Amino acid sequence: xxxxxxxxxxxxxxxxxxxxxxxxxxxxxxxxxxxxxxxxxxxxxxxxxxxxxxxxxxxxxxxxxxxxxxxxxxxxxxxxxxxxxxxxxxxxxxxxxxxxxxxxxxxxxxxxxxxxxxxxxx
Amino acid sequence: xxxxxxxxxxxxxxxxxxxxxxxxxxxxxxxxxxxxxxxxxxxxxxxxxxxxxxxxxxxxxxxxxxxxxxxxxxxxxxxxxxxxxxxxxxxxxxxxxxxxxxxxxxxxxxxxxxxxxxxxxxxxxxxxxxxxxxxxxxxxxxxxxxxxxxxxxxxxxxxxxxxxxxxxxxxxxxxxxxxxxxxxxxxxxxxxxxxxxxxx
Numbered sequence: 001x002x003x004x005x006x007x008x009x010x011x012x013x014x015x016x017x018x019x020x021x022x023x024x025x026x027x028x029x030x031x032x033x034x035x036x037x038x039x040x041x042x043x044x045x046x047x048x049x050x051x052x053x054x055x056x057x058x059x060x061x062x063x064x065x066x067x068x069x070x071x072x073x074x075x076x077x078x079x080x081x082x083x084x085x086x087x088x089x090x091x092x093x094x095x096x097x098x099x100x101x102x103x104x105x106x107x108x109x110x111x112x113x114x115x116x117x118x119x120x121x122x
Numbered sequence: 123x124x125x126x127x128x129x130x131x132x133x134x135x136x137x138x139x140x141x142x143x144x145x146x147x148x149x150x151x152x153x154x155x156x157x158x159x160x161x162x163x164x165x166x167x168x169x170x171x172x173x174x175x176x177x178x179x180x181x182x183x184x185x186x187x188x189x190x191x192x193x194x195x196x197x198x199x200x201x202x203x204x205x206x207x208x209x210x211x212x213x214x215x216x217x218x219x220x221x222x223x224x225x226x227x228x229x230x231x232x233x234x235x236x237x238x239x240x241x242x243x244x245x246x247x248x249x250x251x252x253x254x255x256x257x258x259x260x261x262x263x264x265x266x267x268x269x270x271x272x273x274x275x276x277x278x279x280x281x282x283x284x285x286x287x288x289x290x291x292x293x294x295x296x297x298x299x300x301x302x303x304x305x306x307x308x309x310x311x312x313x314x315x316x317x318x319x320x321x322x
Contacts, residue, residue, distance in 0.1 A: 010233070016268075
């Protein structure tokens, strides 16, 4: 039986601090997004949130249907096993994301226009 | 302690690899009841951390690779294999520092395991970010870091409890106890533990 040492507490405190820091980072107030960008297979395509539509996607042998409705984007259905993307719920704000790792598809809300690269903090 | 024969060392590494696989199998039988998939205790890391402390870093690397490759063959898929490899690479980098701290008695397996888990998860997020060519996944980092604390900490505590028994089972000397014994004998400078050859 080994007793925990001070060094362990330092490690735990450091990881905890990093977690809190990254958490604070994601709590910054976010503005409403204007555009949905879908990253799939190294390609990306954007759709304005103002136009309702259904977008069928397929990658890595899985099919997803993404829906844009009333300024919100969400995954309507997916054949992937986990359904994390569906449970991510509707995306509305800048920086909101939904991922389907099995299919390698990422949905992200950004502010549209040309300068969407600086939406790091979201 | 006499230096082990090549056969003994080989047998020990094989037994440790089997133990790591057993742990991976047990884990795949009982997924953790968490809202997100993919979170696991990382019991296999028990063996890797054990090997890093009691044997050597090459032992730990070989065991880690064996565990990843075989458990991906048995319970995983190509994508999970890539994620594991990437995460474990980062995990191993922390192990290089952890081993010194562990053997110096600065930290115990709890600290080493938390570091290893945090690096594993950060590495996987990094890989997922590269895969999707986006930094948006970094938003999962807080949850993953907290998970590393709890899950990695649990594995570390387990190892703190079990390491002496495991060491006796596998007939390896405890580097800390050895140092203490040598200090008690009054030797001015404790020599490095003879490093064993990588049994590959």
